[in-house]
Amino acid sequence: MTGKLKPDLVLRTGLGLVFVYAGVMSFLSPENWIGFVPQWVGGIVSPELFLSVHAGFEIILGLALIVGILLPAASLIAFLDMFALLIFYGIDEVTFRDLGLLAAALALYLLTASSNKT
Numbered sequence: 294m295t296g297k298l299k300p301d302l303v304l305r306t307g308l309g310l311v312f313v314y315a316g317v318m319s320f321l322s323p324e325n326w327i328g329f330v331p332q333w334v335g336g337i338v339s340p341e342l343f344l345s346v347h348a349g350f351e352i353i354l355g356l357a358l359i360v361g362i363l364l365p366a367a368s369l370i371a372f373l374d375m376f377a378l379l380i381f382y383g384i385d386e387v388t389f390r391d392l393g394l395l396a397a398a399l400a401l402y403l404l405t406a407s408s409n410k411t
Contacts, residue, residue, distance in 0.1 A: 300404070301364075301401065301404050301405065304397055304400060304401045304404070305358045305359060305361060305364065305368070305401055306358075306359055307397065308355075308358050308368075308371060308394065308397050308398055308401060309354075309355040309356065309357070309358030309359035310355065310359065311355070311394060312351045312352070312354050312355030312358065312371065312374075313351070313352055313355035313356060313359070314355075315348070315351050315355075316347075316348040316349065316350070316351030316352035316355060317348075317352060319344055319345075319347070319348035319351070320345070320348050323341065323344055323345075326344060326348075327340055327341065327344055329378075329382055330343055330344055330347075331381045331382065351374075354367060354370060354371060354374070358371065358401075364401070364405040365402060365405045365406040368398050368399075368401035368402040368405055369398075369402045369406075371394075371398040371401075372395060372398035372399050372402055374398075375391055375394050375395040375398055376395060378391060379391055379392075379395065
């Protein structure tokens with residue numbers, strides 16, 4: 294397979310870059326991202342703190358996907374994060390994008406989880 298682009302590398306890099314981008318932009322322009330924090334979170338912790346913690350989590354998760362660290366776990370966590378976004382934020386004009394990312398994370402999980410069962 295030398296010289297061929299591997300599908301799992303494309304999936305994990307693309308998915309990882311999405312998470313890194315979202316995390317970095319949440320730090321750089323929190324006012325553009327604070328609206329994605331569900332209102333009920335404010336009853337538990339400040340939305341700003343939640344956004345900062347989640348941004349750090351997304352950067353770490355994205356880097357884990359890109360580098361290939363613990364891929365079955367990282368891709369499953371990415372899937373669950375996207376699923377939570379759909380559940381807690383809801384359906385809107387860009388849900389199609391979130392569904393694509395959700396499917397990509399699930400596909401990566403299925404690819405990596407099955408390849409680790411040898």
